[in-house]
Amino acid sequence: GTTSGTPTATEEALTELGDGEGQVSILAWPGYVEDGTNDPAVDWVTPFEEETGCQVTSKTYGTSDEAVNLMKTGEYDVVAASGDATLRLIAGGEVQPVNTDLIPNYEGIYDFLKEKEWNSVDGQSYGVPHGYGANLLMYNTDVFTEAPTSWDVVFDKASENAGKVTAYDSPIYIADAAVYLMAHQPELGIENPYALDEEQFQAAVDLLKEQRQSIGEYWSDYLKEIQAFESGDSVVGTTWQVIQNVLADSGAPTDVVLPEEGATGWSDTWMVASDAANVNCAYEWLDYIASPEANAQATAYFGEAPSSDAACEFREDCEAYHAGDEDYASQIWYWTTPIAECVDGRTDVECVDYAQWTEAWSEIKG
Amino acid sequence: MTTNATAPTSPPGRGIPRPKATTARRTSVFLSTHPRTRLALLLSAPLFWLALVYVVALAALLVTAFWSVDSFTGQITTEWTLDNIITVLTGSLYQTVTLRTIGVALLVTIIDVALALPIAFYMAKVASPRARRLLVIAVLMPLWASYLVKAYAWRSVLSQDGILEWVLAPFGLHTPGYGLTATIITLSYLWLPYVILPIYAGLERVPDSLLEASADLGGKSWPTIRHVVLPLAAPAIIAGTIFSFSLSLGDYITVNIVGGASQMLGNLVYTNVGAANNLPLAAAIALIPIAIIFGYLALVRRTGALDNL
Amino acid sequence: MRLSRLSRTTLGVVAVLILVLVYVPLFVVLVNSFSTSTSLSWPPPGFTLEWWQRAFRSAGAMEAVGTSVVVALVSTAIALLLGTLISFALQRFDFFGRHAINLLVILPIALPGIITGIALNNFFRTIMGIPLSIWTVVIAHATFCIVTVFNNVIARLRRTGTKLEEASADLGAGVFTTFRLVTFPQLRSALLAGGLLAFALSFDEIIVTTFTAGSGVTTLPIFILNNMFRPSQAPIVSVIAVVLVIVSIVPIYLAQRLSGDDEQKAP
């Protein structure tokens, strides 16, 4: 990799595929690579192995940052990375460009997921989109008799539910505050919540520090949030659609909205390690996991929208996730790694990079 | 093999043969007359292991604290800098979190000792041998229910509509909810067996005759405990506190589960190494608990507590 | 100690109360393993045996238990060997640096796990360039398990002294024969107790493991942690915990029996 802050494509993508190496090692979010060992009913790895002869070993990670770290070990051929990790992986030279022509199933993927700033650099694709989702606003319907429409319930009006507000525990959550400020303090001139200059960033941090007073707990694993909303320990905060689905199943009094300010969200990308030992099997996996059935299974199990309409054929809950709803999707600011060179294209200022986001996040939590 | 390897001047062994001069025997003779060799052989393997694996790793970590990391690529820059140390020493965040962590660790330790003493005393000095055996099993068993499971169980217990609220509500009391209090409660719970066991072992070693001597001289139960039992069990108690204190000092998982929005030193280290990928800063933060533990060990070293872990 | 009836009773009641407190969360875990709620909510909305069935069919759980057992067994074995050697060295010899070595043995357990974890992680990956695997976990676990064996063995050595070994040498037994016939039998129960503790410590270790486990190495705590992020897996974890607690009675009881026998033997 280079030491500058600019991601550059230093390698050429593969031009043709060879025979499978017989194995592939995958790093992914929990629930992305299920081989039936946890639940025999949940298994899309075995068909892949039978089909391609590539034996899968997998490791899961808990946060994007962990993923970046693990990729540095060079032990993995494939990684499923969210937008807040992809650029770092590209910049660090951990992943290689992907020749999408070699992936037949790439075709069917929603266009609004292709060639975005979090999965491509200079028009060169670095991976295959997987699933996506928004960080929605969840609320307790007993407490909020009327559905809130704005994020103000967790920011300016958070004190009304002091101690029962929750938020996602990651530096990337600072972007949520930026999204809110974009609508409520236009004078800051925020164009993209991932491209914040010093002043904009400080405003977001201040907002979060104020919010901190009312926070009951931050969540990062969703069991924690499900429990908290079910028991009433949390009544309002960011969430994922899948959490609401689980809660709805158990009859908890909760609902979600996509507030008027829009929301942050994620679109995950399957990428290939730059020094992948099993590059052919890696491409096989990228193609397989983009295939409608496998994609449907994996995204359904994790609880997010699939990457293609064809996948929705295999799912009954596409509605709930607003899959393929371009309008809905356009309101989402997908996670992107903040870097010094502002991703919104500004060149007159330097943006605050992720390392500082991390530091600020620790300070916000205190 | 020679059977007449014995010195010729020795009288015959009257029917008892001398042991055969095998290689093992010769080695044995050599070893038993060369104590230094024996010591060297004993020490080499464990020292090799501990020095190579542990000391080197720890030293490397400490060295890393003086390096820095390239913020975008995450590569470590091996240039000496005191930045991280200065950040850690002067940053108000680190001071607050350090104080909070020490506070939590101290409270956990005090609670654990307070809980462990009566039960350990009961086990060691009051219970019948049979009851004692059962109690030891009862204390050891929870160790096997995974740490995480127990932490989540406490999350459930401490919840707004958890079992604790359910029990306390009739008395007009409420669960503390998630936060530092919950962290302290949960950590105390998790480390309690590690504190009970050394204290129990220590109390068991206090001879009954000393307790009798105290009673004989007019010491009632409380003076006996204060003047005789506690001082004699002190090394064991300190050994127990090393467990609860050190384990609390480094914890980041429990506080994550029941700590609400609070964070401790462990979280900062974890965030920096796991999330921010800033090992140098993490190493610098790690210096804080290392310094605290070393200080504590130095303090308690002469009490003989280290023999009681 | 002859306490008044009142103090005995009070003490007994306090002891029982503490034990009850210790078991309440475990009881919650037990209840959860039969609860229809997937998120451990209280009170349980309904009763089901589904989790128990699924737990026993969960190959991942079984595999994780297997991995944990392997890791714990191997690291316990290493710890037994190294811990015994070092106890002999420190108990039977007086030499310069004894105290430093004593401290060195204690350090891995006295320093917070996260420090040991990141130090070893950094050591394996950056310094040695070894890929993380199950063996790096074993090495890490063995390192902090040495102390439990060390403490048990050195206490026993201190108590038994060298008299029996001298008696054996006096009767004509060489160094190795003496160890096999006299020293080892004397140490057996101490080794068992130390080994059991080491096993338990390794079996439930999560922090150091997180930092030293290679890809695909899923020990039970890691499995549990991962499953906390998956939908509908939490109750299965409860089932595993309950089973572990119940199964653990056997080794604990055996260890108690064996060490109890030992005490009877000593006049």
Next chain:
Amino acid sequence: MTDQQPAIRLTGLTKEFGAVTAVDHVDLEIAAGEFFSMLGPSGSGKTTVLRLIAGFEQPTSGTIELFGDDVTKRAPFDRDVNTVFQDYALFPHMSVLDNVAYGLRVRGIGRKERIERARRALASVRLEQMADRRPAQLSGGQRQRVALARATVVQPKVLLLDEPLGALDLKLREQMQVELKQIQRELGITFIFVTHDQEEALTLSDRVAVFNNGRIEQLGTPAELYERPVSRFVADFVGTSNLFDDQTSQVLLGRGGTHSVRPEKMTVDSSADASGDGVHTAPGTVVETIYLGSGIRVVVDLDAGPRVSVLEQNARNRARDEDRGDRVVVSWHDDDVVALGGADAAPAPAA
């Protein structure tokens, strides 16, 4: 004054441990100021009686009175008796001075006074200079004296001593015996002294109770016990005895019953010239002569059967001429023959 009453009165004192009856209906009165010893083989219940008196054990039945007060149900710290333990039970974490002051401290006596009194007690056992040491830094005899000072500083009415000299060297023990006796005389406290060393019991005590199987086999002054043992057990346990069973007595003494003659009451001569009125003689062969320093033990196989042991003092005008195999005549006076009572227990099971 309560001094008219016995210091200790045990009535029907019994203690059972499961199936073992450690103490079996013991009745006993010990006068104030007495040096009283309990003598008996291992396991005969001596320690248990002491622990009952101190209050560490509760009797199964029977009562314990202290100067007329029934203390049977009282806690140890509520009884005016103190104990010197066999292993001394000094508090290892306290200095010698603090050990001695402990009893005063738990009684709430002010710091200054208790230090002064403790110092005085230490002085009485000649250990003033050791005040600041830890017990571990003392020799056995010094520890024993600290234990004594610790027990006496609170001025108990009765002092219980459980084989306090058992752990000491022979030479040291002899010294300590003298000191103990002196201290008892000075303080005038009732001493109840447990030992299994008969010589110690005889040397020190005003009265001795010989225990066997949880019962008192004989109670009396040292001379009574030694000169007029009531049973074979006592004759054998207290000093050395030559015992003649019924049959041998018939032959040697001309009457039935069990009898005992002390070795020092017998003489060995090369011929039977020492016979006189009431003097028994019996020929035999010398089996062994053992040099004891102050005396010589001559072991003779009598032709009439038993093997006897004769003790000759190594005095000025003794001509030591018996050798193994010599033919000799053993003689003793009929006055020195003790008839042993009917309650003839078998000798204590030993080894």
Next chain:
Amino acid sequence: MTDQQPAIRLTGLTKEFGAVTAVDHVDLEIAAGEFFSMLGPSGSGKTTVLRLIAGFEQPTSGTIELFGDDVTKRAPFDRDVNTVFQDYALFPHMSVLDNVAYGLRVRGIGRKERIERARRALASVRLEQMADRRPAQLSGGQRQRVALARATVVQPKVLLLDEPLGALDLKLREQMQVELKQIQRELGITFIFVTHDQEEALTLSDRVAVFNNGRIEQLGTPAELYERPVSRFVADFVGTSNLFDDQTSQVLLGRGGTHSVRPEKMTVDSSADASGDGVHTAPGTVVETIYLGSGIRVVVDLDAGPRVSVLEQNARNRARDEDRGDRVVVSWHDDDVVALGGADAAPAPAA
């Protein structure tokens, strides 16, 4: 035969522990078949000498020969000497039989033969029935006998015994003394016996070495030691002595120097009628009479100064009439006065 050579020859044997010289240039020869005792106060180096002979310690300088072989550098298991330890050091995890068979087992003797031999050894100490017990299930005396059987079954040339009777009751100890002596006679093995009990040493031994501060103070037969101690230390340590310093000797004996007279060589009379040729008399006052059973110790403060102790045998025709405060005359024969050599160490520091 090698029996002509000394069983043990120590030459200039020295052992230092840091600053402490535990054994200080000891030269000693012990004949084969001898019952040899080492007597001395605590810390005088007896155990260290034994451990040097057994090979548990390496001497700082000097050599150890076993029947002419220099074994100084040999490992303990390479020496033909066996030890009976003070606390017996029986293997608690083995049965009595396995304990006894241990030495045979490590010599590779077949199972059948070693069991047979072990049984025979057990029989010789009369413990056949205990073969299957664990050591913890035996009494002290039984354990002691097992230790003896274990050490003798391998037929060592020399048996080392470190206070083997120290842990036993007085009564039991007396019994075991007799047995030990018997076994030694039967086996004909050289015994080196460590004790601090002078009576035991005198009773059992052919020769005794008295240790003090790591050196041999006197070496000789029991009678030599007792009757002709070379120093004040020996006179005091072996038996009881009445010591007269230079000045007192002048007054009482009419000559200078330090002298000692044994209590049993003195007599007490109410008047000075027993004087004769070579008899010294001295008037005094009775301070105390102590009843010892077999004798009576009369302590007299002589008018001339020193306090003396007189031992009267409690024999048939003794009229015990001395009482505290009585005026008496103490007399002894000049033949019984022992002049103590110049090498006059202060009495061993005790207590």
